Amino acid sequence: MAWWQTESELLRICPTVHTQTVVCKSRERLQINFKRYKMKNGIILILVISLFGCNSTINQNDYLRKVSENLDQIKSASYFSTQVSSAPEDTARFTEPYELFYKIFINPLDTLVGSSSMTFSAEDTTNMTDFYDGKVRGKVNWEEQYVKIDSFKHHPYPFRLVHYPFYTKINEIIKYTLTTTDSIQTNFKDFGDSIYFCLRIINKHVYFHIKPIDIKNEYIPEDEISQFDVWFNKQDDMPYRMRSKWHHTTIFEACSKPKFNLSKDTALIVSNYFPSYFEVRYVDPYAPNQVEQKEELEGKIAPDWILKDTDFNEVSLSDLKSKVLLIQFTGVGCGPCHQSIPFLKKLVEEYKTKDFEFLSIETWSNNMVGLKRYQQKNGFNFRFLKSTDEVTKSYVVSSVPVFFVIDENRIIRKVINGYSKEVSGKEIKESIDKYL
Known part of the structure; x- marks a missing residue:
């Protein structure tokens, strides 16, 4: 003992x-x-x-400036990164931690990302799987020998959905801390061999891409606090771990085995990292005229399934006998999904005397313990099931939340993508009432 x-x-x-x-x-x-x-x-x-x-004699802002100066010296770097996510105020992770290997190339002219990057499997650091070269992002399929490229032609966001390198992201957090006029709180602790720094941004939902992006929509609570915790190694005054927290999710990232190039400017030429005979396919996932595949399911029989709830009880679609079903595909850590919970709980209460049933199917997390706590914490009064890749694919779910209104013949009558307090709730109720 x-x-x-x-x-x-x-x-x-x-x-x-x-x-x-x-x-x-x-x-x-x-x-x-x-x-x-x-x-x-x-x-x-x-x-x-x-x-x-002990209480550090190191001045917080002086130390942050020193680290920022070190980060500014990086021309290119490679490192292993382990990432994992969890629900707010919970240590149960959504999925098992996954490790990737990155090569980054700093590009100050890229005002959206700040660098180009390549992604590799941690087990195979020779074959690139994903890349961003400052103009396009791409995926390399080694088995079928093609490269899929997105040029961001119709990209609807104020940032790019690519990998934001660990070191450039933390450098922006530091520079924001030193210059912002926003309402912030900071905490700074010296642990002898490491430094801990915490930034809390009050009443704002902020993502740090290359520049801080303040997201404002109906899903963000008015009292939102964005928190970023960073740990620095005092041997080289470089960051090695960070945690990002918002109202709907917490993301952890830890870096190891970094190698820095501080002297030679380098650029990413992605064609050097896959064979010239690979087919190049251009895609436009945000094209305005693109037909949503989910809409094609309307009027068809709902794909059958057998799934497990958080107590590991099996539930099948054929077990559900209510005249009308509402099925939501959701994701723990999805902001709109989280914001839909009060509406859905109220919906279940309003329709409890009618021939109706609602159930939610989780698509992001595989951790049943964490899902059970998430269910209990939010007081679900409806079934909560864990999806499988096959079921998610059969319902053509590429983003969440998405709602399916299914009639007594188990025909999908309505597919509703996303959730809006003002629009989605009314649309869902009208569809349910139509088929009751």
């Missing part, structure tokens, strides 16, 4: 009678607790030694 287990057991049996603390005058605070316990056969003395970060 380890000594801390022994101490824990003693604390359960006996109260602490005496505690002494010694504080050493050094970079770290050394706390020594002498804990004395009364036992039937005498007194046992436990010596507990703990190291705590």
Whole structure:
């Protein structure tokens, strides 16, 4: 039995009678607790030694400027990155952590991303899978020997949906902290071998791409706080871990084995990283005239399925006997999905005396423990099931939330993409009432 287990057991049996603390005058605070316990056969003395970060004499802004200067020196870099997400205020992760290998090429002229990048599997750092070269993003399919390219021609966002390199992103967080007039709170701690820094942006939903993007829509709470926690290694004064928190999700990222080029300007030429005979396919996922595949399901029989709830009970579509079904495909960590919960709970109550049933199907997370807590925390009064890749594909779900209104013959009568407080709720109710 380890000594801390022994101490824990003693604390359960006996109260602490005496505690002494010694504080050493050094970079770290050394706390020594002498804990004395009364036992039937005498007194046992436990010596507990703990190291705590001291109050740093390093000035926060001076240190952040130093780190920013170091980050500004990077011309290109490679590193392994491990990422994982979880629900707010919960440590249960959505999925298993996944590790990728990145090569980045700093490009100050790119005002949207700040760098070009290539992505590789952590297990195979020779075959590139994804890239962004400053103009287009692409995916490389080695099995079928083609490259799929998106030129952002009809991109609807104020940023680009690509990889934002760890180091450029944190550099922007630092520069924002040092120059912003927004309402912010910061925390700065020196732990001897590392520095912890926390930035909290008050009443704003901010993403750090190359520049801070303040997202404003009906899904964002008025009292939103965007929080960014960064850890720096004092050996090289470089960041190695960060955590981003918003009302709907928390994202963790840790970097390892970095290699920096600080002297030679380099550029990404993606054609050097796949064979010249690969077919190049251009796609435009945001083209205004593109037909949504989900609409093609309207009027067809709903694909059957057997899925499990958070208690691992199997539920099938054929088990559901209500005249009208409303099925939502959702994602833990999706802002609009999260904001739809109060409406859906109220909907279930309003229609509980009618021949109607609603159920929600999770598509993002595979962690049943985390999903169970998410269900309990939000007080679901409806079935909550975990999807499979096959079911998600059969309903052509490429984004969430999406709602399917299904009639008594199990024909999909209406497909409603996204959620809006003012529009979606009315549309959903009208569709349900039409087929009841």
